[in-house]
Amino acid sequence: MGKILIVRGGAIGDFLLTIPAIQLLRESLPDPHIEVLGYRNVADVATAFGIVEGARSIEYGPMARFFVPNSDLDTGLTNYIGQFDLVLSYLFDPDEYFKNNIKRCGVETFIQGPHQVKDDRALGHAALQLARPLEGLAMFLENHAPVFDFSKARPLESSAVLGKLTAREERPLIALHPGSGSPSKNWDIVRWVEVCEGLRSQYPAAAFAVITGEAEDQRMDVFQRLFAEAGLPHISIHAAPLPEVAHALRRCDLFLGHDSGVSHLAGAVGIPAVVLFGPTVHEIWAPKNPEVHVIPSPTFAMDGIQPDLVIAAASEKLARKFR
Numbered sequence: 001m002g003k004i005l006i007v008r009g010g011a012i013g014d015f016l017l018t019i020p021a022i023q024l025l026r027e028s029l030p031d032p033h034i035e036v037l038g039y040r041n042v043a044d045v046a047t048a049f050g051i052v053e054g055a056r057s058i059e060y061g062p063m064a065r066f067f068v069p070n071s072d073l074d075t076g077l078t079n080y081i082g083q084f085d086l087v088l089s090y091l092f093d094p095d096e097y098f099k100n101n102i103k104r105c106g107v108e109t110f111i112q113g114p115h116q117v118k119d120d121r122a123l124g125h126a127a128l129q130l131a132r133p134l135e136g137l138a139m140f141l142e143n144h145a146p147v148f149d150f151s152k153a154r155p156l157e158s159s160a161v162l163g164k165l166t167a168r169e170e171r172p173l174i175a176l177h178p179g180s181g182s183p184s185k186n187w188d189i190v191r192w193v194e195v196c197e198g199l200r201s202q203y204p205a206a207a208f209a210v211i212t213g214e215a216e217d218q219r220m221d222v223f224q225r226l227f228a229e230a231g232l233p234h235i236s237i238h239a240a241p242l243p244e245v246a247h248a249l250r251r252c253d254l255f256l257g258h259d260s261g262v263s264h265l266a267g268a269v270g271i272p273a274v275v276l277f278g279p280t281v282h283e284i285w286a287p288k289n290p291e292v293h294v295i296p297s298p299t300f301a302m303d304g305i306q307p308d309l310v311i312a313a314a315s316e317k318l319a320r321k322f323r
Helices: 012-016 019-028 040-048 061-067 075-082 097-104 126-137 160-167 189-202 214-230 242-250 261-269 307-322
Strands: 003-008 033-038 054-057 086-089 109-112 173-176 207-212 234-238 254-257 273-277 292-296
Touching (some): 012 261, 033 040, 040 054, 040 242, 160 234, 160 242, 173 189, 207 214, 207 242, 214 234, 242 261, 254 261, 261 292, 273 307
Parallel strands (some): 003 033, 003 086, 033 054, 173 207, 173 254, 207 234, 254 273, 273 292
């Protein structure tokens, strides 16, 4: 079982929550070779930090034939997949068309993982649910948190974002991701500005790095306007590749965010973080890294979280380093 292929779709958080299972495979087997078939913009972060040896895009056109029974499979893909001893797939495959076509490539062992995490506390944390299929191989997950080892990271080429961060002398430098995959998980922008103003009053030299994606253009425009009106110095990190965002987070002193993939990225990087949870079950979805402080809403809605609670938690994190 020396060569392993992980097939994983989903967004940033879905993939990062699968990394503990990948790391469990690496720790349990002697010198395994692990690759990922997934969305390249997400999976590339695993290769960038040496978690896997390679990544390919699941969006490659001929892959569609693997979801059709007894189809004429692409020769190149068949040869590629056939070199693996084990395939662990998290794709939705109720009729087992994908599984059967993978077996046709000559793969000895196929393991079907859950295509989605269930919001059932009795089933445990998301990372545990995603790693549970490996229990059939006598592999049991103990560490639910992905960890990025920067000593194994590939050096980045020139980065305008990192250049801007390196040039800032203000400290603390606080990273903030004001978005998520769903509006219901987003805190009001005005409250985030209130929190940043409160932290700035305690640390007058503080500056902020605001992280956004392509889906948050309109929200970012409002955020930048409010930041400017409040006189809060900030750097914009917009639609940057995940490895670059990870390196940027490592240069920050604190992370603030919601239930999002970027919050899991901050946890994996290892910086102190305060993460807000509203409608989602934090016992299942929250980052499990030790530096992450989770604030769940008592009303299960984001407006149930008060700014003073966030300011207090963030201040406690910053005080360990700056006071």
